[in-house]
Amino acid sequence: MAGDRDQAIAAAISRLASANNVPVGIEHVCRACSAALGLAGVSLCTIGDLGLGEPIYATDVVSERAIELEITVGAGPGMQALRDGNVVMSTDLSSTAGLNQWPVLVPMLSSLGVQAVFAFPLAAAEVTIGVLELYRAYPGGLPMAALTDGQLFADYATALLLDSDCWRRGSDMADMLGGTLPEQWARVNLAAVVVSVQLGIGVTQAYQRLRAYAFTVDCQLREVADAVLEGGIQFTP
Structure with a gap:
């Protein structure tokens, strides 16, 4: 079953790239993830030279602003996933638990319409290199199948970032990342x-x-x- 889902996700990502007539990139992983899981948006960032994260791609303005706010504040589900290397799920940001954990960030995300966040670390050889962050406009947990798919999208993004050919070709790296972030x-x-x-x-x-x-x-x-x-x-x- 996992193999079938893996193939289906890879096919969905490839279709988006083919529609643009370009090689598969981080943009297509994020967009396919957002569409497949019915999300308000998706962002991806990697560990930056100055600590915390550096945004690589966001599917929309809200997601772009959300990840930037996390980095500015230095706290949030994505930043915690980067530090700890574990999946972080905040199913209701406005809950007492969410407010207590991130009192500064939560009101900011709520003003954007973000009510739930799911952060999947991008890890290789037990080293976290980034995070795939999923945003929803309403509270509630993700079904088990969606959580599994979220991890598969994160794994796909990790493999793409670690592709030695992508990093070595230099100019092709910008195409692989996509966007202007x-x-x-x-x-x-x-x-x-x-x-x-x-x-x-x-x-x-x-x-x-x-x-x-x-x-x-x-x-x-x-x-x-x-x-x-x-x-x-x-x-x-």
Whole structure:
């Protein structure tokens, strides 16, 4: 049965890529997962050089904003899955348990219409390299079959990311990832370097300051990064 589901998922991913006449990429994994499981959206991020995660792809604006909020706050189902390497399921974010666990993040996600989150770590050789995060607009758990499929989609994404040919070909890597998030997030990393010079601190500390500023002024982290790079925001000791 598992083999049949594996083949069905691979076929669904391949159909999306074929429709675009491009090789299979992370975009197709996320889109196929969202469609197959009837989700509000899906995001995928990998472990970044500065800790936490770096978004690679999101199926929609809400998913893109949700994963960025998690990274900005530094907490949430996806960040916990990255740290612990275990599947994290929050079936009702507005519940007492959800609010107690992520008191800062939950109201933000609720304002986006996200009521349940399921985070599947992308792991290889017991090392977590990323997370596939599923969002729903209503509370409740996923059926067992959907949980199994979610893990299969995560496994497919892991294999795709670890494909040595993809990483070695360089220019093909952008095609495999899809979207503009990797390029945009590279600017966040660059802004952290600028802030580290301005404040005379390490890049990791500067990244924390950048995230804290974005949270304080209620702006997207990428918008703050752009402002730093353009000279509109300057950090002083």
